Amino acid sequence: MTPVLIADATNRADIRELVRVHNYLHPGDVECAWGGLENQKHIVLLSLRFIRPVETRAVIMFDIAEKGGVIDAIIQARGFYLQPGKPDDRLTNTMDNPRILIEVGDLGFESIWEKLWIDALTRQFSDMGRGRSSSKLAIQFINEWRKLDRFQIT
């Protein structure tokens, strides 16, 4: 399942234009890179360098505790849809809005992410008082999440 990221682009006319113009031109090019912040292990950054049809840059910041599932969905799907929007936009009420598909290839982040997510979930379960079983619960949670991610209605 390819996730749709609705990004607040109220102050980013370049991103709004990029997505709008994309509808009328050849497929674009984008370079992606995963990253992090020093001393902030709970943050994952996805840096996007759009080369064409509009040259611009954007960095999407994810908090693993809140958006770990979204990061994992992007990694599993090797891409995502980017939809510029407003803070209270939801997919259900913006179905017809323009969005672009961004391919995030294998950037060697998968193994790092696996450890980051397990550690973050273990910390969360530990804070909830799950003690020694936190690590096992984290792995179970990830397996269940991925089953849900692969779920298809046929």
Add this chain to the structure above:
Amino acid sequence: MNSTLPSSFNIPTFTVAALALIVSFRSMILSQKALRLNELKEAARRPALQVELNDTMSKRGETGRFVRFDVSIKNRSDDSNSVSRAELLITCVHERQTPLIIKVQAQKSAAEGALNIPIRIDAHQTVLGQFEFDFNEEVVTNCSIRKYVLLLTDASDKEYQVERSHITEISS
């Protein structure tokens, strides 16, 4: 024999050593010259295209805009080269925002004189022709166009550009 020279001094040895010094000095100068020559040859083989803009033209259709750049491309290098990408970069400003650069790829054309990618240019040769761009008017809707740039990329990813701030529009 009474002499001021040290006992270890030997005239034949000195002569051979002096000759060896002269020969090695000469070889050093020769190798420096050879290196310089090689560097010059290498520089002459580096990709060096020169793009000159001869004319531009723009035409509006019912839904689209057609832009044509007449150019001559000289290959000043000793090696052949090729143009692997041709793009039209439109710098436009929307509602007092920061200028945006929209890239439009050159389209294939069967028209006489049209240049289609890839274009091979042999060493010290010149190619003349037109790059054609056709895009939906929506691409530049509600924006003020500041300039048009023709960006060419060669086989070694080196970029060359020519620009125009205004393109003559002809009626269709």
